Amino acid sequence: MSRLIVVSNRVNPPNPAADGEGSVGGLAMALAAALREYSGIWFGWSGKTIPEFTGQLNMQRIEGVTVATVDLEETDYQEYYNGYANKTLWPLFHYRVDLTAYDRSFGEGYDRVNKRFAETLLPLIEPDDIVWVHDYHLIPLARELRRMGVTNRIGFFLHIPWPAHQLVVTLPRHRQLVEALFDYDLLGFQTEESLHAFEGYVFSEVHGSKNERGELQAFGRKLDASAFPIGVDAQDFAQVVKGETARKTYDRMMAHSVFRKMVVGVDRLDYSKGLEERLIGFERFLHDHPDLRREVMLLQVAPISRDEVEAYQDLRGRLDGLIGRINGAYAEMDFTPIRYVNRSYRRDELAGIYRAAKAALVTPLRDGMNLVAKEYVAAQDPEDPGVLILSRFAGAARQMKDALIINPNSPEEISDALERALSMGVDERKRRWEALFENVTREDVTAWRDNFVSALRARPDPDNDDREEPPTPVQSLDVAAKTLRAQPEAKAMRA
Ligand code: ADQ
Numbered sequence: 001m002s003r004l005i006v007v008s009n010r011v012n013p014p015n016p017a018a019d020g021e022g023s024v025g026g027l028a029m030a031l032a033a034a035l036r037e038y039s040g041i042w043f044g045w046s047g048k049t050i051p052e053f054t055g056q057l058n059m060q061r062i063e064g065v066t067v068a069t070v071d072l073e074e075t076d077y078q079e080y081y082n083g084y085a086n087k088t089l090w091p092l093f094h095y096r097v098d099l100t101a102y103d104r105s106f107g108e109g110y111d112r113v114n115k116r117f118a119e120t121l122l123p124l125i126e127p128d129d130i131v132w133v134h135d136y137h138l139i140p141l142a143r144e145l146r147r148m149g150v151t152n153r154i155g156f157f158l159h160i161p162w163p164a165h166q167l168v169v170t171l172p173r174h175r176q177l178v179e180a181l182f183d184y185d186l187l188g189f190q191t192e193e194s195l196h197a198f199e200g201y202v203f204s205e206v207h208g209s210k211n212e213r214g215e216l217q218a219f220g221r222k223l224d225a226s227a228f229p230i231g232v233d234a235q236d237f238a239q240v241v242k243g244e245t246a247r248k249t250y251d252r253m254m255a256h257s258v259f260r261k262m263v264v265g266v267d268r269l270d271y272s273k274g275l276e277e278r279l280i281g282f283e284r285f286l287h288d289h290p291d292l293r294r295e296v297m298l299l300q301v302a303p304i305s306r307d308e309v310e311a312y313q314d315l316r317g318r319l320d321g322l323i324g325r326i327n328g329a330y331a332e333m334d335f336t337p338i339r340y341v342n343r344s345y346r347r348d349e350l351a352g353i354y355r356a357a358k359a360a361l362v363t364p365l366r367d368g369m370n371l372v373a374k375e376y377v378a379a380q381d382p383e384d385p386g387v388l389i390l391s392r393f394a395g396a397a398r399q400m401k402d403a404l405i406i407n408p409n410s411p412e413e414i415s416d417a418l419e420r421a422l423s424m425g426v427d428e429r430k431r432r433w434e435a436l437f438e439n440v441t442r443e444d445v446t447a448w449r450d451n452f453v454s455a456l457r458a459r460p461d462p463d464n465d466d467r468e469e470p471p472t473p474v475q476s477l478d479v480a481a482k483t484l485r486a487q488p489e490a491k492a493m494r495a
Contacts, residue, residue, distance in 0.1 A: 002128035004040035004453065006031055007121065009081070009137040011044035011067055027371075029233060030445040034453065036064045040129075043068045043121050049077045055120050070120045072113065079109020085137045086306050088171070093136065093160045094272040094366040097170055099311050107173055111140060118144030125150060130456055133184070135159045142183035155186040155456040157228065160368040161395070162194035165201045175206065179219050185459040187225040188452050190368040190395040195227045224459060228452050229399060230369050231444040234437070237378035241351040246379075249352025253299075257356070261422055263298045264357035266350065266372045267364075268305040269342070271315050274363040274391060274408040275302060276322060279338070281363070281414025283326045286337060288415055294335055296422065298361070299353070303344045354379035359387045359421040362394060363408035369395040373403070377436045385433035387421035389414070399443060402435040 012028045035042055046058060046069035053073045060067045072080070083106030091099035118141055125131065125145075131154040133141050142154045168174050178201060181187060189195045199216065202208035208218030215222040240246055253262060263282075267273040279300075286293050302319070306312045323340050330337045345353065354360065360376040373388060373396045380386055390396060390403035397405055404421060406413040 001038060002130055002457075003126065004034055004038040005121075005125065005129050005131045006035060006040065006042045006134070007117070007131065007138060007141060008042075008044045008134040009085070010047060011042050011069055027230070027445060029236075030449050032063065032065045033446075034449050035066070039066075041066045041068055041124055043070075043117075043124065045069065045081075045117075046071050048072075049074045053116060055116065057120060057124075068121075068124060070117070072116075076109060076113045076116070079106050080113035081137070082306075082308055084110035086309055087311075089136045090160070090272075091311070092167060092171060093163050095161075095163060095167060096271065097167060099271070100170070102170075102172055104172075114138060114140040115144045117141055118148060121145070122148055122150070125152060127152070130453070131155070132157070132452070132456065139177055140180040143180040146183045151462045153185045153456055153459050153461055154183070155188065155452065155459075156181065156184045157188040157452060158194070158368070159190070159230070161191075161366055162189055162198045164197050165204060168201050169205065178202065178206065182219045182221040182223060185223055186452075186456045187223060188228040188455075189225070190227065190229055191398050192227045193398070194368075194395075195225055198225060224455065226455065228448055228455075229395065229443060230371070230448045231440060231446075232371050232374040232378060233445050234374065234378040234440040235444070237347075237351060237375055240348050241355050241379045243348055243351075245346065245348040246352035246355070249349045250356045253353055253356035257297060260295055260297050261358040262356055263296060263359045263361060263418065263422075264353060264376075265298065265300040265302070265361045265363075266353070266376075267302055267362075269302040269312065269316060269319070270305055271311060272364055272366050273302075274365045275300070275315070275319055277365065277408045277411070278361050278363045278414065279319070279322050279326060281408070281411045282338070282361075282418070283329075284411040285415040285418045286326070286330045289419060292419070292422070293330060293337070294332070296418075297335075297337055297339065299339045299341070299357070301341045301343075301345065301350075301353070304342050350375065351379045354386075355381060357386050359389055359418065361389050361414070361418075362396075363389070363391045363406070363414065364394050365391070365408055367391070367394040367396070371396075373400060374440045377433065377440050380433055380437070382430070382433070382437075384426065385429050387424055387429055387432070388436065389417045389421055399439050400436055402432040 042065055048071045050071045050073055053076065055070065058069045083103065087101040088106055129152050131152055133154060133156045136158060142156065145154065171177065189198065202216055202218050206218050208216060211217055211222065216225050265278055267275060282298050304316065323338050327336055327338055354376045362370055362373040364370060373390050373394060376388055388400065388403040390400055390405055391408040392405050393408065404417045406417045408414065
């Protein structure tokens with residue numbers, strides 16, 4: 001069986017020896033499991049900068065996974081990572097044109113680093129390998145590999161939204177960016193909405209089309225594009241929450257919220273997550289419900305993220321001010337409405353926190369998917385589950401229809417949903433939770449990974465005539481799931 005090479009900006013395979021059990025994310029575990037299965041390689045940036053780029057590969061074997069990393073020079077880091085990735089593509093793809101930097105040097109740095117990654121990765125690629133590239137940092141990677149003669153099947157998954165056509169065209173090099181995507185064989189988006197936005201651009205901006213096999217055609221090339229909604233390892237999370245650390249954390253949280261119902265928010269400190277809007281909604285709730293004020297508290301966990309970028313520093317300052325204002329107005333000597341924590345927690349600690357919360361506020365203004373919503377559901381007590389309040393602008397809202405779906409721009413909707421969640425009877429809570437749990441366990445991270453890999457394998461391989469015939473154009477997760485069922489090898493991989 002051909003090997004799988006995973007490429008992502010940062011490489012984080014599970015390393016319990018160094019980090020302890022429970023510290024590893026579900027996505028990292030799922031990718032690591034796939035890499036062990038295919039004796040593959042995980043390639044990316046080491047996270048370190050050096051004075052001058054050398055292209056020196058650092059190979060390590062961590063928990064059965066071969067990891068290959070490369071250092072970048074400081075200018076690369078500033079232009080590629082802090083620049084084009086985090087000051088241009090991230091805000092633009094999250095509909096924040098006001099925060100988007102259109103700086104030519106960032107685009108040049110982005111292209112340069114992608115070329116450097118391709119040159120460093122090239123010697124590791126064997127003829128039968130399939131390559132799976134992750135996220136917006138690495139869009140031009142396939143183009144650079146193709147220029148170096150690589151003909152292997154290469155797939156790309158976008159973890160963030162693909163925005164509406166009108167936003168994409170604000171980017172000075174939008175055509176180049178989309179053309180680079182046509183060097184892949186398979187494109188994966190989180191939702192049908194992102195897929196349709198991408199297709200819309202291709203049809204109207206570059207006069208592309210879809211052929212009878214369902215492939216997109218443009219720039220003289222063709223590819224498959226489909227939605228593959230990412231999931232969490234829900235079964236594992238449901239086990240983790242029964243472990244000792246999770247139970248201890250749960251007990252601590254319960255002891256600290258005696259006579260009060262805890263509402264939780266867990267997000268990287270990022271403007272896309274709707275943190276300010278959430279706090280203003282909570283403030284509205286406290287204002288509108290004087291009778292419930294002392295019965296509720298909000299725990300907001302928000303580890304600091306991308307702190308070298310000004311927009312993130314500004315947001316942090318605004319959040320400090322807003323929380324100070326709300327706590328100043330509503331706290332009593334023995335009660336503080338908002339507890340705000342800027343640190344990271346282990347996965348098992350988070351599970352205990354989620355389980356102790358009667359409701360979760362997941363209110364992004366834009367989000368590719370949002371894994372916190374799925375983790376919260378996976379961690380609940382089936383006999384007494386909490387209520388998920390979910391923004392309609394999270395990709396997860398497409399699958400999690402039994403959550404209380406709200407518009408995060410409306411403080412009234414947040415306030416009303418909180419009131420409804422906190423007064424909801426156990427029968428309704430169980431009914432909603434059972435439907436949500438069924439969904440997060442069925443469409444989990446393993447299904448996501450296997451659906452993507454089998455759809456990529458089904459693409460024609462130019463170097464091999466004994467390839468599998470592509471089954472049908474993969475249009476949705478349902479069709480991808482059918483493809484998977486038809487492929488015993490992929491099934492075996494899941495087992
Ligand atoms: P993110 O924007 O990082 O991911 P999200 O999907 O919510 O957003 O994932 C965050 C992860 O970080 C979760 O697994 C969560 O448990 C963890 N986390 C958050 N706060 C934490 C804390 N304080 N301590 C420890 N862990 C914490 C991007 C896209 C999303 C998409 C994912 C995956 O922006 O839309 O869902 O990739 O594709």
